Amino acid sequence: MTIRMPRTIIVSNRLPTKVQRNNEGLSFKPSEGGLATGLGSIYRQDGNVWVGWPGLLVEDPAEEKQIAEALQGDSMAPVFLSEVEIENFYEGFSNSTLWPTFHYFPQFATYEPAHWQAYVAVNEKFCRAVLELAGPDDTIWVHDYQLLLLPQLLRQQRPDCTIGFFLHIPFPSYELLRVLPWRRQLLEGMLGADLIGFHTFGYMRHFLSSVSQLLGLPNQNGQVELPTRSVLVDAFPMGIDYEHYVQAAGSEAAQQHEATYREALRGSRVVLSIDRLDYSKGIAQRLRAFEQLLQRHPEWVGQVSLLMVVVPSRDQVAQYASLKQEIDELVGRINASFSTIDWNPIYYFYRSFPLEELAALYRLAEVGLVTPVRDGMNLVAKEFVACKTDNRGVLILSERAGAARELSDALLINPTDLEGMAEALHQALTMPADEQEQRMTAMRELVREYNVFAWSKLFMYQLAYSKVKQNTLATH
Numbered sequence: 001m002t003i004r005m006p007r008t009i010i011v012s013n014r015l016p017t018k019v020q021r022n023n024e025g026l027s028f029k030p031s032e033g034g035l036a037t038g039l040g041s042i043y044r045q046d047g048n049v050w051v052g053w054p055g056l057l058v059e060d061p062a063e064e065k066q067i068a069e070a071l072q073g074d075s076m077a078p079v080f081l082s083e084v085e086i087e088n089f090y091e092g093f094s095n096s097t098l099w100p101t102f103h104y105f106p107q108f109a110t111y112e113p114a115h116w117q118a119y120v121a122v123n124e125k126f127c128r129a130v131l132e133l134a135g136p137d138d139t140i141w142v143h144d145y146q147l148l149l150l151p152q153l154l155r156q157q158r159p160d161c162t163i164g165f166f167l168h169i170p171f172p173s174y175e176l177l178r179v180l181p182w183r184r185q186l187l188e189g190m191l192g193a194d195l196i197g198f199h200t201f202g203y204m205r206h207f208l209s210s211v212s213q214l215l216g217l218p219n220q221n222g223q224v225e226l227p228t229r230s231v232l233v234d235a236f237p238m239g240i241d242y243e244h245y246v247q248a249a250g251s252e253a254a255q256q257h258e259a260t261y262r263e264a265l266r267g268s269r270v271v272l273s274i275d276r277l278d279y280s281k282g283i284a285q286r287l288r289a290f291e292q293l294l295q296r297h298p299e300w301v302g303q304v305s306l307l308m309v310v311v312p313s314r315d316q317v318a319q320y321a322s323l324k325q326e327i328d329e330l331v332g333r334i335n336a337s338f339s340t341i342d343w344n345p346i347y348y349f350y351r352s353f354p355l356e357e358l359a360a361l362y363r364l365a366e367v368g369l370v371t372p373v374r375d376g377m378n379l380v381a382k383e384f385v386a387c388k389t390d391n392r393g394v395l396i397l398s399e400r401a402g403a404a405r406e407l408s409d410a411l412l413i414n415p416t417d418l419e420g421m422a423e424a425l426h427q428a429l430t431m432p433a434d435e436q437e438q439r440m441t442a443m444r445e446l447v448r449e450y451n452v453f454a455w456s457k458l459f460m461y462q463l464a465y466s467k468v469k470q471n472t473l474a475t476h
């Protein structure tokens, strides 16, 4: 008889590896994302596994088999999505219904029954894939808004499993959630978990309020009582791999890149902006605020440049294409108005950079300008802080990013208040060195301590605890 040890199964829409098809065949590139790093030590442990979509359309069963075999060696199990599923589940319900609603953009949300049906079907598909691997006593940790129904689907089939769920984006207020025709099913889906985690207490409160108003379920101290069991709800602010960024910033490569950039910029001071292309990130507002800085404080003309990295994302969704156009036009207009023969107000890059170059940009910038109109957490703010190894520099941070709850030593701004943002830029550029150091030191300490490893450990610990508590209550 073989004894099977309980295993931990991580489930997310995307696997932590980028699979690509090129002329030589398939290539597998590990993702450098925060989640992949934070959970690396969990899913790579003996017997554990990460279930998710490899991120490309595969129509040939032989290729599916080849991908599955290659991923198995690195503790991953793929779920393949058809073209129609990518369109209706991923681009449709996930990114055109849930994403805009949860980020307070209901005007961008679509309510297509076909998208909802695909969302249900793909959550069921993920459920089948997990069930093939999960034993009765396993721990399953489900991630993010693409899989809100999965905890409940798993619970129905494996009532004794330990199931955790973490939401990486904001949870909106009841008034936003109630707009969705499928609001009850979504909440019930999440409540299949033993533990539900959010980045902040604010999101957690919104969730509990929706659960009580839509499902009539009360809660006490973050515990929702269901007829047969209880669900624990808590805040777990996600961190970054602090040491990894400190090392990247201190690397020879990053220092060389920094020197090259400095020379090219000829002494101009740098404000840095880095995001995926997304309307939730407030990129257009940021550009307008920078324009206002140059208008209100003309002494900065010729002295300060905005380095703006926009990483291409979701360009199949209509709002993203029109946002790209708006940004292109704004950059063009501002540069045309203010440029001189030897100075550019904005350097705009519509692509991603390798980590060492990113770290060089973080080092180079005196001001990190992070101004989302809504953001679950925002890891860029934390990475900027981690890379400031000399404790200098100023972070300007939107009060509507989850990270603002922790990084209270940043200059906190309201991203709708363009004048306020322009003045915060002026304040950052004139901030005395000792004040910079005081604020930056405090933020670095926090980002170092509450890193991504502490985050995943705490969540797993609480998940195990929530199960022990349930079992104790059940036996009394």
Ligand code: GDG
Pocket (backbone or CB within 6 Å): 032, 033, 034, 168, 169, 238, 274, 275, 276, 309, 311, 351, 352, 353, 354, 355, 358, 375, 376, 377, 378, 379, 380, 381, 383
């Ligand atoms: C979701 C939530 C939450 C960006 N440009 C480059 C690059 N990046 C990396 C950053 C950072 C990541 O992408 C972006 O993370 P964010 O947290 O800022 O934003 P989302 O992608 O929207 O993530 C968010 C997060 O989930 C985690 O829960 O914080 O609120 O929306 O790590 O460094 N990386 C490289 N080159 C680039 O050009 N190498």
